[in-house]
Amino acid sequence: MTQFNDTELTVAVIESLAKTPDPRVKFLLQELVKSLHDYVRKTDLSFDEWHYAIDFLTRTGQKCSPIRQEFILLSDVLGVSMLVDAVNHREREGATETTVLGPFYVGEHPPMPHGADISPGLQGERMFVQSRVTDLAGKPLAGVPIDVWHADDDGFYDSQKASYATEGPSSRARLVTDADGRIFFRTILPCSYPIPTDGPVGEMIVKTQRHPMRPAHVHFLVDAPGYEPLITHVFIGGDKYLDSDVVFGVKDELIATVEPRSDATMPDGQPANGPWHLMTYNFRMKPGQGSAPQPMMPEKEEA
Ligand SMILES: [Fe+2]
Incomplete structure (x- = not known):
């Protein structure tokens, strides 16, 4: 098993997307990973906060309907x-x-x-x-x-x-x-x-x-x-x-x-x-x- 410190992890995830065929999709995903990882590092995101974010986004999706976005x-x-x-x-x-x-x-x-x-x-x-x-x-x-x-x-x-x-x-x-x-x-x-x-x-x-x-x-x-x-x-x-x-x-x-x-x-x-x-x-x-x-x-x- 390979172990990563928090910076190496970001590099590894970006590298995992290297073969994405569409260059624009590859760029968007790699930049998204960079921004998300930066956010977690900057904020020292706690497990409770991570769970809250997941629940918030889940509820946001569940509130959508064919006539509500x-x-x-x-x-x-x-x-x-x-x-x-x-x-x-x-x-x-x-x-x-x-x-x-x-x-x-x-x-x-x-x-x-x-x-x-x-x-x-x-x-x-x-x-x-x-x-x-x-x-x-x-x-x-x-x-x-x-x-x-x-x-x-x-x-x-x-x-x-x-x-x-x-x-x-x-x-x-x-x-x-x-x-x-x-x-x-x-x-x-x-x-x-x-x-x-x-x-x-x-x-x-x-x-x-x-x-x-x-x-x-x-x-x-x-x-x-x-x-x-x-x-x-x-x-x-x-x-x-x-x-x-x-x-x-x-x-x-x-x-x-x-x-x-x-x-x-x-x-x-x-x-x-x-x-x-x-x-x-x-x-x-x-x-x-x-x-x-x-x-x-x-x-x-x-x-
Ligand atoms: Fe309006």
Whole structure:
């Protein structure tokens, strides 16, 4: 039997991966081993702490479901998601800034026509959203699918509510840009919300005395062929959590002035039926490739 001291052990594990055929996989695994071993050495990790970590990760996995992603949440609150975003988008060259996908890109994003109300029947202040998608030179991009999703007036996504199974999606839709690169729709003004605190990630947030809040925002995923998929949010200006987002996802450029309006009609000429808000935000796409993530889908019952 060969014996290793703690440094020789790291060298031995790295060497054990030397024949990994894919060079990138080999590099990722060897660097992971180095970082993990460094962490254990630096912290003198105890058996109790190691067991706690194993149990925490086990519970994180067990909390995942077809419409809940606790691991993405963990990545988000530890800043890993924003770091991956940062290293992959160092040069935006005038393109719209990106931010985290978040754990709620799930389920159906039903196709909706321009002007549709994507939150019918929901309580909340009304909002009209208008947007235009262009390339970096301002040329409109037509026929581009845009997925939108946001929380409701109580701070919950549709998929967090029991009614999702019977009533399906709300505040969640797919729109396609017209010949001028535009989309527009009605919805409600989302509010700031806590990330889910009923799982191990929420438990960590509470125990570390952080607040669990995210500033109010609407998610957008713009997927134009020939351009890098744009995963971003538009934040509601003035929100009190803009400076302390629990997932570190705010970028100044993504904060929109959402104007209170009292005009009798909305920009598409249809009646407003009361006070409303206007969100206007345009997206500039960076040429490139890449595949957009697909929403996690609930498991369908076997027929
Ligand atoms: Fe969100």
